[in-house]
Amino acid sequence: MTTRTRRRTEAATGTGPEPFASRLLRWFDINGRHDLPWQHPRTPYRVWLSEIMLQQTQVRTVIPYFERFVSALPTLPALAAAPRDDVMALWSGLGYYARARNLQAGAQRCVAQHGGELPRDIEALTALPGIGRSTAAAILSQAWGDRHAILDGNVKRVLARYHGIEGYPGLPAVERQMWALAEQHLPADRLADYTQAQMDLGATLCTRTDPACVLCPLRDDCVARREGRMAELPTPKPGKAAPQKHACVLWLENASGEVLLQRRPPTGIWASLWTLPQAEDAASSRAWFERELHGDFDTALALRPIDHAFSHYKLRLQPLRIGNVALRERVGDNDDLRWVARGEFTSIGIPAPIRKLLES
Missing domain, CATH: 1.10.340.30 (Hypothetical protein; domain 2)
Structure with a gap:
């Protein structure tokens, strides 16, 4: 031997x-x-x-x-x-x-x-x-x-x-x-x-x-x-480029300065957390805004995009900020939408990149 x-x-x-x-x-x-x-x-x-x-x-x-x-x-x-x-x-x-x-x-x-x-x-x-x-x-x-x-x-x-x-x-x-x-x-x-x-x-x-x-x-x-192989071991996972996805989020404030948050579905990314209303693009965001809210979507201010990496893909969020909006009257309560004062952000579950945006 x-x-x-x-x-x-x-x-x-x-x-x-x-x-x-x-x-x-x-x-x-x-x-x-x-x-x-x-x-x-x-x-x-x-x-x-x-x-x-x-x-x-x-x-x-x-x-x-x-x-x-x-x-x-x-x-x-x-x-x-x-x-x-x-x-x-x-x-x-x-x-x-x-x-x-x-x-x-x-x-x-x-x-x-x-x-x-x-x-x-x-x-x-x-x-x-x-x-x-x-x-x-x-x-x-x-x-x-x-x-x-x-x-x-x-x-x-x-x-x-x-x-x-x-x-x-x-x-x-x-x-x-x-x-x-x-x-x-x-x-x-x-x-x-x-x-x-x-x-x-x-x-x-x-x-x-x-x-x-x-x-x-x-x-x-x-x-x-x-054998001088510390950099080689353990063998890395075979490389695969993470796909890039895009979405639009709405930073909406009412006349009192409260921010509108929406609860995510119980499954999927950020499940059950409260976050800014999100849609695939600006057109979809406008359609949702005009259906749910009173306000002027054309006054939206585009903020710096947010890049966030998940385990299987990368996400770029484009925030649009609109002030002086109000929810339309609806039959029954919408438990998945709520106005939140700035001082309440720490008491509810908000995804880290959205919390960082709101506190910036």
Whole structure:
């Protein structure tokens, strides 16, 4: 067996000088994050909330949202019983709003099926909305110390580099290989610390660009470091240009300076949030304006366009600002339209780019 083959085998099996998990935990004891708000106290509800918020969002962004959320809704039953608008307002600006809707739906299911508690079972957890295998494992390992492997983006990056795994991690065959390795590396105890250590290593040292290999506890037998392939691994997703879409939004003010907001449909982009009335183009906006409002559309002032990127496409919004408008009288109430004073913006769920526009 050559030296390279032996080292590759040791990296693949964790049979080098010191096991993978032991080195990682020793590093974590000194350099890990031990003062995150969901760690004190570390309850199942707080762990669950943090794991959902941390999906595709960095820790420093999540912390103030987490603290505000648990202050307003400190328990799972409180979340289940809260008005939807209150939940969306607490989430407003954090993005990926389906997470908030799934979180509340999951809480309501826990109240109905699990006595108001989060179930301590991976199958029951993954049956809840918005919880996949890795998130369920992270909850179980951190809330109860149960022995489950996680495989979030940080862990995939560490494993791809450490083991020299080629292929996009989102491909089923590659992901299966990573799950097997993640489970193989599990220690016998300290599962909560080990789970956090993996995430911390990927977030602070084994980053996407410019990884700090010289500080990494796994550097001695990391395949990517030894072969100078840190920039290549993990293999990126095959490139595909995101389509560009366009829309028009109406910033409408009444004689009192209140702004007209419209609730988005319960599914789709920005679902259930309050935003400026939106249409595909200026002509469609005019047609809606003349049907719903009294005012002069021709006085519209075109503001600087807003560019916003979603996961699957890019959106350019053209705001048109019109003052001195009023809603037409209609039979019955339109619960999806409301006048909002500027001081009330923080109390309702508004998409981040629209909030930024309104506060500019």
